[in-house]
Amino acid sequence: MNISNFDYELPELFIAQSPIEPRDSSRLLVLHRDTGKVEHRIFREVGEYLREGDVLVLNKSRVIPARIFAKKSTGGKAELLLLSRRDELTWECLVGGKGLRVGSLMRIVAGLEAKILEELNGSERLVQFTQPIEPYLEKVGHVPLPPYIKQPLSDPERYQTVYATQAGSAAAPTAGLHFTERLLHELQVDGVKLVYVTLHVGLDTFAPVTEKDPAQHKIHTEWCELSQLTADTINHSLENGGRVIAVGTTSVRVLETAAMENETRVSPYAGSTNLFILPGYQFKIVDALITNFHLPRSTLLMLVSAFAGREKILETYQTARQEKYRFYSFGDAMLIL
Secondary structure, eight states, X not given: OOXXXXXXXXXXXGBOOSOOSSGGGSEEEEEOTTTOOEEEEEGGGGGGGOOTTOEEEEEOEEEOOOEEXXXXXXXXXXXXXXXXXXXXXXXXXXXXXXXXOTTOEEEEETTEEEEEEXXXXXXXXXXEEXXXXXXXXXXXXXXXXXTTOOSOOSOGGGGSOTTOOEEEESSOOGGGGGXXXXXXXXXXXXXXXXXXXXXXXXXXXXXXXXSSSGGGOOOOOEEEEXXXXXXXXXXXXXXXXXXXXXXXXXXXXXXXXXTSSSTTSOOOEEEXXXXXXXXXXXXXXXXXXXXXXXXXXXXXXXXXXXXXXXXXXXXXXXXXXXXXXXXXXXXXXXXXX
């Protein structure tokens, strides 16, 4: 494989700058892997492709206001993006600002400062706060929208799923943004089982693959959890002919991580995952995938290419451009069957 195999051109006009209202009125491209057939629908019609006994797996992680502005001890501006928590006072962060080296001090508000303990990869730093940062986030933090979104978001809740309950992500699991509470209720009435997992989205959402050989890319570790109840529901459904439909690439990674010990079932799991899914990967649990349209050269594009075939995905993306679909976080959705 070469990184160029996962490249495609996308003019900026295709990049959605704001979410569509209501959530479930976004478009839905349905790709049938077995035949290559493509259908064009509206997201609220997704239930027509699900069956009684299927399990819909949703990531309940909630985006924290992880973008923090600070001042260096020299008076210059600095910026922190919280990525993952090491302990009560210490976080891995992306930093912005000149001269932020080991020992650099940054003032956030009165009584709250941050010190760089270690330089990690690129602009990543290990940062220690003088107090736990969580109680301050509502006051000093901002929701970190992806860099390709240039317009401010009037309602920060539109960058959260309607079922987001467990705070910890630096970016939203965006495939779930299309669901409304009403749509989820209708799916349950039709016999679709809803289960929830957690994966706190971290740095890899922001970090493009730069290695010529994607297999050499070091994917960043993220924390995830799949409960005993969720495992029992999924395994019971599989035993009775139901399908597992993952909502988003994050749910895929949790499910496949939880299936590593027994390749036909999932086990309860809580811990880190660095599972990197590339073409050639044999999926153990996931039967169908709801996902958005992903950036070129991204690990997310590689995952969906592994699921549906690289050439088929790139052909489908070309069709989506011809049909004027909206791309990326606030864009339209795909259902891959």
